[in-house]
Amino acid sequence: MLTLLIQRNFGLLWIAHTFSILGDYVFFIAITFWVYEQTGSAAATGAVLIASAVPGILFAPLAGICVDRWSRRAIMLVAEGARAVLFLALFGVIIAQPHALWSIYVVGFVQSAIATFFWSARGALLPQIIEPPTLLAGNALYMVSDCAVRIIAPSLSTLFLLTWGPAGIVLINAVTFVLSVGCICLLSTAHHPRSEESPAAPQITEAVVKRGQRMQAILTATRPAHGLFILGSIIAYTAGTLNIIIPVFVRATLSAGPLAFGWLLTAQAIGEGIMSVLLGRAPGRRGRVAVTRSISVCLAGGGCALMLIATIHALLPVLLSNLLFGAMTAGVTIRVLTLLQQRIPNRVLGRVLATSSAMQSLAQVTGMAVASIALAHISATWLILSNGGLYLLGSGLAWLLIGINDIHNV
Numbered sequence: 587m588l589t590l591l592i593q594r595n596f597g598l599l600w601i602a603h604t605f606s607i608l609g610d611y612v613f614f615i616a617i618t619f620w621v622y623e624q625t626g627s628a629a630a631t632g633a634v635l636i637a638s639a640v641p642g643i644l645f646a647p648l649a650g651i652c653v654d655r656w657s658r659r660a661i662m663l664v665a666e667g668a669r670a671v672l673f674l675a676l677f678g679v680i681i682a683q684p685h686a687l688w689s690i691y692v693v694g695f696v697q698s699a700i701a702t703f704f705w706s707a708r709g710a711l712l713p714q715i716i717e718p719p720t721l722l723a724g725n726a727l728y729m730v731s732d733c734a735v736r737i738i739a740p741s742l743s744t745l746f747l748l749t750w751g752p753a754g755i756v757l758i759n760a761v762t763f764v765l766s767v768g769c770i771c772l773l774s775t776a777h778h779p780r781s782e783e784s785p786a787a788p789q790i791t792e793a794v795v796k797r798g799q800r801m802q803a804i805l806t807a808t809r810p811a812h813g814l815f816i817l818g819s820i821i822a823y824t825a826g827t828l829n830i831i832i833p834v835f836v837r838a839t840l841s842a843g844p845l846a847f848g849w850l851l852t853a854q855a856i857g858e859g860i861m862s863v864l865l866g867r868a869p870g871r872r873g874r875v876a877v878t879r880s881i882s883v884c885l886a887g888g889g890c891a892l893m894l895i896a897t898i899h900a901l902l903p904v905l906l907s908n909l910l911f912g913a914m915t916a917g918v919t920i921r922v923l924t925l926l927q928q929r930i931p932n933r934v935l936g937r938v939l940a941t942s943s944a945m946q947s948l949a950q951v952t953g954m955a956v957a958s959i960a961l962a963h964i965s966a967t968w969l970i971l972s973n974g975g976l977y978l979l980g981s982g983l984a985w986l987l988i989g990i991n992d993i994h995n996v
Contacts, residue, residue, distance in 0.1 A: 653936025813987025826953025857912030
């Protein structure tokens with residue numbers, strides 16, 4: 587697993603990924619707290635999250651087309667450079683107008699739209715720089731860095747916000763994007779050919795026929811992804827609901843406060859990190875039955891963990907159950923992403939990953955909306971139980987969804 591890090595291209599891409607996500611986490615944790623401090627409004631704070639989630643739904647189709655048509659390295663460079671400039675501009679606005687919230691919402695929306703291009707390109711570039719058998723380990727290493735960032739980001743964001751204020755947070759985020767650009771500049775990758783070329787003979791009828799053939803080829807090539815989209819959406823929907831439910835559960839059911847909530851998030855991140863390390867040591871190539879079994883078991887384990895959280899109302903068991911839930915969720919997430927990268931043709935991989943991202947963003951926003959409405963009528967405990975049931979349903983569906991598509995290595 588660690589041998590991947592000494593491979594020049596993967597190591598640089600991993601460092602760029604880590605810088606990028608560290609800046610994002612520190613910024614959004616600090617800025618949402620700052621917005622709430624300035625307004626005292628949960629709606630104003632929630633608007634920051636919504637402004638960051640919606641672009642993933644709106645811009646993913648365009649991002650996928652661009653990623654499959656042009657150089658993925660170039661798209662990442664432009665995206666990170668644009669985000670660095672964007673946050674430098676926000677830094678200037680905050681210095682000039684310290685209490686202007688409009689700039690936070692605008693930048694949150696625009697940077698998330700740009701990020702859609704970056705993450706689609708990053709996911710599609712990975713199979714071009716490492717061998718297929720090492721994709722599982724590569725994705726696991728990304729998850730390890732994500733988990734580490736999620737553990738340290740709350741403390742860093744608090745420290746930076748108290749020390750330098752919102753302007754300092756914005757400037758630090760801009761610096762992380764500049765560092766990411768530097769790493770991407772050092773990547774050496776083969777030229778990525780256009781997936782669709784113009785017809786040699788510009789006859790209208792021939793062009794229409796060829797385009798129809800290309801569309802049919804794309805539909806055939808992406809058929810294996812359909813079931814994986816559903817499984818990914820189950821994970822995202824549950825994450826969206828839990829974002830709303832867990833704070834209420836901690837306060838109302840566990841009779842605890844923000845510290846316990848932070849411990850729960852940390853426990854989940856640690857669980858995800860542990861599973862990532864374990865998967866990084868697993869064989870890169872496994873049969874469809876073995877992979878399906880792994881996904882099904884992880885979904886079942888995650889469902890059981892959620893049910894334990896809902897039924898055992900003591901902090902320590904809940905922490906341990908959430909650690910297990912994090913591990914099981916990471917197992918599904920890494921496996922699903924690796925399946926897409928290994929078994930979808932590279933010429934359409936950008937579109938597939940972008941579609942997956944859009945569906946997950948939509949599922950997550952839907953989950954947040956459903957939980958917000960349902961909490962007025964149903965207790966947090968019952969909602970967590972329903973999420974556990976959804977995971978168990980996904981465990982059974984995994985056999986049907988993955989099996990039906992006859993996924994094969996390409």
